[in-house]
Amino acid sequence: MQNPVSSGLREAFIAQIPQLRAFAISLSGNRDEADDLVQETLMKAWNKIDSFEEGTNLRAWLFTILRNTFISARQRRRDIPDSDGVHLEALSEAPHQPGYLDLQDLRTALVHLPEYQREALILVGAAGFSYQEAAEICGCAVGTLKSRVSRARAHLSKLLDGDEVPESEKDVEGAITDESPENRQISRQ
Amino acid sequence: MTATPDVTTSKFPPTAHARIGNHLRRMYDDLADEPVPDKFLEILADLESKEKK
Numbered sequence: 001m002q003n004p005v006s007s008g009l010r011e012a013f014i015a016q017i018p019q020l021r022a023f024a025i026s027l028s029g030n031r032d033e034a035d036d037l038v039q040e041t042l043m044k045a046w047n048k049i050d051s052f053e054e055g056t057n058l059r060a061w062l063f064t065i066l067r068n069t070f071i072s073a074r075q076r077r078r079d080i081p082d083s084d085g086v087h088l089e090a091l092s093e094a095p096h097q098p099g100y101l102d103l104q105d106l107r108t109a110l111v112h113l114p115e116y117q118r119e120a121l122i123l124v125g126a127a128g129f130s131y132q133e134a135a136e137i138c139g140c141a142v143g144t145l146k147s148r149v150s151r152a153r154a155h156l157s158k159l160l161d162g163d164e165v166p167e168s169e170k171d172v173e174g175a176i177t178d179e180s181p182e183n184r185q186i187s188r189q
Numbered sequence: 190m191t192a193t194p195d196v197t198t199s200k201f202p203p204t205a206h207a208r209i210g211n212h213l214r215r216m217y218d219d220l221a222d223e224p225v226p227d228k229f230l231e232i233l234a235d236l237e238s239k240e241k242k
Contacts, residue, residue, distance in 0.1 A: 010233045017229050022220035039232060046236045106216050125210050126217035157205050 009049060013042060016062050019127065023063060026122045027070055029111035037073075041066040060129065064137045067119060074115055074176045109159040113152055114175035120145055121152035148174050 020041060024034035045052075045065050052061055110118055116138070123134035124145075135145040151171050 010237045013233055014225070014230065017225045018221040018223070021223065021225070022217045025220050026217060035226070035228075038229060042229065042232055043236065046233070106212050121213070122217070126213040128214075153206055153209055156209055160209070 009046070012058060013045070013062075016059055017042075019059065020062060020066055023122065023127055024066060024070070026107065026110060026126060027067075027119055029107060037066055037070055040069050044069070057133070060133055060137060063123070063127070063129075067137055068139075070119075071115065071176065078176060106156075106160075109156055112159055113155055114172050116174035116176070117148050117152035117155060117171075118174075120148035120174070121156070124149050125153075 017038065020038050021034060024037040024041075025031055028034045028037060041062060045062055052058065110122070113121070119138060120134060123129045123137060124131060129137065131142050131146055131149070134149075135142040138145060140148075151173060155171055
């Protein structure tokens with residue numbers, strides 16, 4: 001069975017690899033994990049190419065697959081959170097010492113953002129997607145996506161300034177464990 | 190509908206946002222400029238050859 005697109009498909013996919021890698025490395029903060037993500041994305045995408053609507057945005061489609069693969073893997077690594085434990089994982093990733101992050105290193109700072117903030121900021125601020133496209137990739141409302149970008153920028157600013165972020169101000173909305181039903185409702189406003 | 194940045198909702202001056210934006214894009218573009226590892230090309234060649242059986 002030959003997919004009629006497949007003669008040009010390999011070239012089309014190859015053309016997207018540099019951006020997929022850039023996205024994966026920015027998102028995961030880890031080159032090995034990023035390469036695994038890209039590999040898995042290419043294979044999944046190839047095997048379900050029939051679900052890709054020709055003429056639509058291939059890059060966005062591939063980014064969606066990569067993003068979902070990343071989030072699923074991160075969700076599997078977490079213990080099932082109870083409602084009180086929701087923020088603990090995100091907080092444990094945040095710096096505790098003032099000036100701990102001597103930040104010329106943006107990539108280091110990025111991994112300290114909660115995942116949903118991080119991906120939103122990278123998609124809009126680095127990869128050049130519109131808010132609408134990024135929202136579709138992340139499977140959320142445009143308003144939610146905009147809020148995450150805004151929070152991500154603020155959070156990143158604080159990290160890059162080397163300010164200690166007081167516990168009360170730590171913004172962990174957008175952490176991977178944040179999607180309890182109550183929070184999901186709030187974030188959809 | 191205007192395209193002005195959301196300065197009213199932000200505590201930070203526009204220049205801080207612009208700096209972050211430039212920094213992010215530069216980081217991302219540098220990553221995208223890296224040569225593609227052979228293994229990805231091999232994976233795709235492999236997928237394509239299986240399809241042509």
